Amino acid sequence: MALSWTDFKTDVFIDWCPGCGNYGILTALQMTLAELGLEPHRVVLVSGIGCSGKLPHFVKAYGVHTLHGRVLPFAQGIKIANPSLEVIAIGGDGDGLGIGAGHFVNAGRRNVDITYLIHNNGVYGLTKGQASPTLKLNLKVKSIPKPNLNEGMNPIILAIAAGYTFVARAYAYDTKHLKEILKQAIRHKGLALVDILQPCPTYNDINTKEWYAGLDRIDPKTGKPMSRLYKLEEIDYDPTVHNPDEELDKKIAAIEKAKEWGDKIPIGIFYKNELVPAFHERIAKRMPFYLSSPPAKQIIHDSNNSPAIYIDEFLEELKMT
Amino acid sequence: MTELDFNWMAGGPQGSGVDAAANIFGRACAYGGLYVYGRREYHSNIKGLHSYFHLRVSTHEVLANVNDVDLLAAFDAETIVRHLGEVVPGGGIIVDKDQLNTNISAIPTLPLELKSTLRRYLESRGLSDRLGDLLEDAKKREINIFQVPYMDLLKQIATKLGIDKLSKIMRTINVLTLGISFGLIDYEIELVEKAIKAFFREKPKIIEMNILAMSLAYEYAKENFSEDFKFKIKSLPVREERILLSGNQAVAIGKVLGGCRFQTYYPITPAADESEYIESHEILKSKIPGENAGVVVLQTEDEISAINMASGAALTGVRASTSTSGPGFSLMVEGLSWAGNNEVPVVITYYQRGAPSTGLPTRHGQDDLRFAIHAGHGEFPRIVLASGDIRECFYDAIAAFNYAERFQLPVIHLIDKALANSFQTFPMFEIKDIKIQRGNILNEEDLRGIEYKRFAFTEGGISPRVFLGTKGGIHWYTGDEHNEFGHISEEADNRTKMMEKRMSKLETIDREISINEKINFFGNEDADNIVVSWGSPKGAIIEALNKLTSEGFNLSFLQVRMVHPIPIQHIKEILQKAERIIDVEMNYSGQLGGIIREKTGISMDFQILKYNGRPMTSTEVYNAIKLVLQGRAPKRQVLNYGS
Structure with missing residues (x-):
């Protein structure tokens, strides 16, 4: 029987603020899981700390709500131990790019086949709106006392530099588009980042839903607002690396696109490269049975509860006879 | 058969093969049915600073080092300067002939604080700064100095192997000292060869060179010094399977x-x-x-x-x-x-x-x-x-x-x-009795028809566990306080129950793990004097205990293996009976002693502590405990052996 997005709902009360961008992300994710036909017990949602960190509790799938900044280590540990699970990591921009920046970068070196959603709203919401790593220099959202002294970082550029093999951006209120991006990210072989622009109606009064929609920019010809967002798939842009020679050019093109901000903000897939071996392929090269007998599936004792392996090879080197 | 207890030390700059020499030495002895214990000391450095290996060989099982060095195999002058004081009368030092003229104060890797101590020592003995003089002085303590022309030996090896540059075989100096050592103690050369082959098994190309170097030095020692050194070692038949x-x-x-x-x-x-x-x-x-x-x-x-x-x-x-x-x-x-x-x-x-x-x-x-x-x-x-x-x-x-x-x-x-x-x-390890105990785990079949709660409240605090990915067992984890399903909960009653559920496991552990897995007790149960310790001092303490017991002292040793949750009732019962409790630990404050006092009210009567970065030897533990037993020890003794 086909799955419906409601199969992924729990009865836990959703305590995000009214109008929060997270609702769109939650719904898009539930729809994605259903449309991909992923059985709930095969899915593990791993999250960090913050408003986004609560998301797994609202989804009927295995949920692991971890520590601030540590979503990627947990998610990679789960996936590497049991590669048959569909592992989706979820965290805020402060979580992944501030306290968790080291893990963000190093995950790119491994290219573990997981999907990583960053709920990017420019603020630390749950601690009442301090500036996050993506808030631009000199901006003053209403929740901070003085303009931001730090430059904002660009998750797309950082991910490309770090070696992520699928890098995309989506918008929390365009759930249809977000869902399509999520589907591709999950299907992608390797580490996929989806940077999701997520208005925080409570603390970020600059990058609001209205601002993204361009309500302040009325087209004199049509009299309609001109959205700041546009879709990469609607212009002449191919993010995919088709052969290894293209890699550098595609990365440079993606970085150039990612630099756009302000009145023209691209969403969609910036970069995609499945030619880089994913981590499970690297392990399987050394351990040919890895995918059929991953760590989590190995039998470690026999029917008498005695250890299931011989250690002669270790002992042979150590024997003194 | 007389009991053998021989202490060999090899030292040299890091990167010069001290480790390899010690491993081969240990293996060669172990192949011959002897027991070995070896301690490795090294600096936080890749190449150049001093490192050494202190190896004890015996006909009985050895559990720790002692303070003595019977034969010091020095790759460089610094090793001699640092360890000369540990060599016993009748012992020996293997030295490179070419290094006798080394100026001690010019050894670049000696730390300043050690140089000034050395200078004072040399002045007090009226010695010059020359290494040769220091060694001459050592002879007065009946220490044998075995001067070896390493360069000549290297040249011979080069000729035999047709190697044009000596620099290519400089790394075999460690093996030369091995050969000299084994020649001096007159040990079976075949066992040394076997050890070299085993050690270099992954680098077959250099086996021949190393065996040649070792045997050349072995013969050199036999020809030139064999009568001068009293320690001789012979292999024993091995009656059991052993590992090193x-x-x-x-x-x-x-x-x-x-x-x-x-x-x-x-x-x-x-x-x-x-x-x-x-x-x-x-x-x-x-x-x-x-x-x-x-x-x-x-x-x-x-x-x-x-x-x-x-x-x-x-x-x-x-x-x-x-x-x-x-x-x-x-x-x-x-x-x-x-x-x-x-x-x-x-x-x-x-x-x-x-x-x-x-x-x-x-x-x-x-x-x-x-x-x-x-x-x-x-x-x-x-x-x-x-x-x-x-x-x-x-x-x-x-x-x-x-x-x-x-x-x-x-x-x-x-x-x-x-x-x-x-x-x-x-x-060899006893493997046949080892069991894997995985605890309470539910699989897909067990889960049919039940509403699974990962953190279900249970007697004893342990809830059945389900692995991620199991059909029918969806649950949640969170660092927040949570309810039985694993969802965030800040409810007061739930919090109390969850804390109690988790913490009650400590009592479950107390109940379900046998005391034999938590402590070891050595010696007479009714001894008046009890040593309390944990971790690696164990070997030194047991050796000290055996020696003191044989001297007629009434002593036992409580080793705590499960330090948390500590089996406090049991420990209390043991310690209550003791007249004197002696706490032996490798830290400043006597941490285990403090924990025992906190939980039982029983204070440690004496502390034997060490925190100079070098493990306790059985010599110093023996000496320190003996002082306590003789009523001559201060409440706190701080040990300091080791360089």
């Missing part, structure tokens, strides 16, 4: 036998060797037809990632662990608290070294008992197991996983640098 291994290796083998299939680490001394050893044996041999076995070893970007990856992996059902030392464990603390809150069976192998901060990164210490017990914000149950010797490292590595899964909590296996890097001969 280090603590790092013992833990590694214990882990994989115990079912560990996922190990993370970030490079740190002295823990990293264990992970690398496992990785080099990552493909395992399964006993079960059609099954595969292998360990995934991951080097992570930091220790934060290491603990959290291991915890994540553990949720999928694999036995997962990480290994680290003090600075790394400091970074793991938040992750430990998460694992405690989420009842994750994760194992942390904690190799203590001299602390605080970077401390003595390559030296020994037992500074972190209280840290291991208390680390992490909040209160949550954990088990801390402290191994006392290399053998226990093996069995405890297995027990750690069994406890972790049975009681669903993090287990810290606390060992230290002395155990990690020393090697020792043991009778």
